[in-house]
Amino acid sequence: MAEPRTAEAGRNVAVAEGPREGTPEEYPGDVHWYDLPDDDAAPEEDEKPRTAGRSPWRRFSGAVRHGGSRAVRNSSAIALLLAVWETLPRIGVVDRVFVPPLSEDLVAWYDLLLSGQLAEHFQASVIRSLSGFGLAIALAVPLGLVIGWYKPVADLLTPLLELFRNTSPIALLPVFILILGLGESSKVAFVLYACAWPILLNTVSGVKTVEPMLIKSARSMGLGPVTLFRKVILPAAVPTIFTGIRLAGAYSILVLLIAEMVGAKAGLGYLINDAQASFRIPEMYAGIITISVVGLSFNLLLLLVERRFSTWRTT
């Protein structure tokens, strides 16, 4: 019924509009001039996401160029810090026993690297960090999705979550050690606990704050609850979830250091603490430098991953 009518309609339109020349030709595929000013209205705002959306190479080269000039600006402050670190102990403004010049710390770092100790501590820390962090993602993302999607679960768990979220993980560290001992499991569990919160809370809010119009629009196209979740809720929540994951990444290193300082036989936290206790001060600074570089790199890596998954987000 519908098809013949449409076909007939097409023919009649052609007949009816035959004399009006130009109309059908100029209609399809035109980019009208009145669409353009709208497009260019906010070039500053548009610039970044637009290059981000097109070719990966342009995005990359743009990032490098952009990052290059910024790196010069940012690194000047760091260069100043390093220069001060090198100079002040040498001219006697600060006690070079407690704050050795940077060059001495770097020599100590190099010695640790050659002796293989640095690799050992680094490996111990990274394994604990990544296991706790990975387990936190594996547990908190699904739990967050459930809490965000099913209101009864949210109603049930929210008070509990509020309570635990406001209890500092550090306060619970003795409990972890008491129950799980001084070994690896207590440290991994501790990192897992600390990392779970930002991931969980961001996942919940990611699911809850999906634009209602998108849900309505998807429902109007006949999507059932499962497909709706898979095709709309999940992709819409991904950027928020990744923000939580990035925060958790920073936490995973911060809190691990604490655990390693309280009781451990290896790891960068142990190295720093042990070097200080046995007065190998340059080694202590070598440990500190390592941990800040590790933290910085990890955060940068997660930031890149987060950007990769949020290119469509304009804000």
Added chain:
Amino acid sequence: MTATLDQVTGWEPGATEAKIAIRNVRKEFPVRDGGTPIAALTDISLDVRAGEFLTLVGPSGCGKSTLLDLVAGLTTPTSGEILLDGAPITGPGLDRGIVFQQYALFPWRTALANIEFGLESKGVPRRERAERARHYLELVGLAGFGERYPHELSGGMRQRVAIARSLAFDPQVLLMDEPFAALDAQTRESLQEELLHIWHRTGKTVVFITHGIDEAVYLGRRVAVMTARPGRIKEIFPVDFDSRDGDLRANPAFGEYRHHVWTLLREEGAGATAKREVVSRRG
């Protein structure tokens, strides 16, 4: 010209066949603390003929969008019934496509992927999906913009994508909820014109909601005027022009139709907004 149009769209005045039949529909919304429910719509009866372009105009808050949600199957009427091809509407479905004012495009999908969305849930195979998406992208005049994300498109372009998305899964009925209200005047006029082209080409039944009097008269082959809340249909009248060539809005008949709608809305007391709009358009 008018006669030709009627032929094109497949209905003759007095045809019994109704694509959408709304019968004595009432919709109430519960209030907090168990007070008397608020009636958004009362006693709505309306037939939409197959292939016709019906505009529904009313003051803001009169329940226009509620009526559209009911036809879309997103909510159910408190009483009365809505029939689509004689069968009661039980829920949302791909036989009806909706275009929202806020576009409601999926921001993580490109223009083409957005258009494919409805086709995916219809189970159309991948190759055919891509083909059809491209076809409808061209139909709305956006060929070459398929790989853009919504935030890379202007408001007018986004709404074209949304229209293409709703057309792509080939619904019989297109429900449009003030789709052009957020656009600037020039983009709106061009989209109105293109929508009429698309309607001619596809022969869809269109129900178009607006609070703009000009828009209702320009687009509608019939105009239904609603009262202020609780919404009722106040009057339905056909819009006929001797010719739609040239600047239709300058046609004296256009002015008469517009004045008629304006008068109907003003009687509602809630005509203040409509009045302001007319004045600003003249000025």
